[in-house]
Amino acid sequence: MRIAVLSDIHGNEQALKEVLRIAKNEKVDKLLILGDFVGYYYHPDKVLEMLREWDPISIKGNHELMLEQIVAGAMDESKSRLKYGSGHRFALEKLSKQQLEELRYLPESREVEIDGVKIQMYHGSPMDPGQYLYPTTEKNILDNCDSSRCDFVLIGHSHYSFVHRNKNSTLINVGSVGQSRSMGGVAYWAIIHTENKSFEIKATAYDVRPLLD
Numbered sequence: 001m002r003i004a005v006l007s008d009i010h011g012n013e014q015a016l017k018e019v020l021r022i023a024k025n026e027k028v029d030k031l032l033i034l035g036d037f038v039g040y041y042y043h044p045d046k047v048l049e050m051l052r053e054w055d056p057i058s059i060k061g062n063h064e065l066m067l068e069q070i071v072a073g074a075m076d077e078s079k080s081r082l083k084y085g086s087g088h089r090f091a092l093e094k095l096s097k098q099q100l101e102e103l104r105y106l107p108e109s110r111e112v113e114i115d116g117v118k119i120q121m122y123h124g125s126p127m128d129p130g131q132y133l134y135p136t137t138e139k140n141i142l143d144n145c146d147s148s149r150c151d152f153v154l155i156g157h158s159h160y161s162f163v164h165r166n167k168n169s170t171l172i173n174v175g176s177v178g179q180s181r182s183m184g185g186v187a188y189w190a191i192i193h194t195e196n197k198s199f200e201i202k203a204t205a206y207d208v209r210p211l212l213d
Helices: 013-025 044-052 062-072 077-084 087-094 097-104 139-143
Strands: 002-006 030-033 109-114 117-122 152-155 161-165 170-174 186-193 198-205
Touching (some): 002 013, 013 186, 044 087, 062 087, 077 087, 161 198, 170 186, 170 198
Antiparallel strands (some): 002 186
8 A cells, every 4th residue: 555645735736736646646545644734825725625535634733723723813814924924814715614624623643554554643743743853853852753653753844854764663754745945846745655664755846837926
């Protein structure tokens, strides 16, 4: 079985469309999403619609948490716009009440077993959902992400992909589909092969011109 792992799509339907096309060509069986469906870009509605046919296993990210606060009146959308752009406003305008509720009730972490492979899913880190982990993060911090129960610990949030092999498990930051900070116009994600517990980091180029209109 092949499992595709995506994170930080951020309303970028152009990037997601190309990633899902490649995923179909590579005969991916299941999708895992590590949060941040919304934020920054323009079409969170199209993102959720495209993902619906895959019935993904998902968790929420910090941008879903911010969206919850805005809906509840605990955060001013205009203030979030100063730092994160208009992505939350697009989500409020374009997502249905049902879609907003679905995002709201996503868990912040999950532990799943698929075809004998045990996986922990986080947005930031196992220690803190808001923690940013980078390729340059100190080794002792990355070592603390080890799991004695699972084969893989999956994270996103920092928008930089990297792999760190721990004693018991492999930590994979799959990077960002929608807003990679390694290279513009390239979506980063991963595929896990359950038959031998191998994996590959994918870098998928997409057309950025519609995002500039």
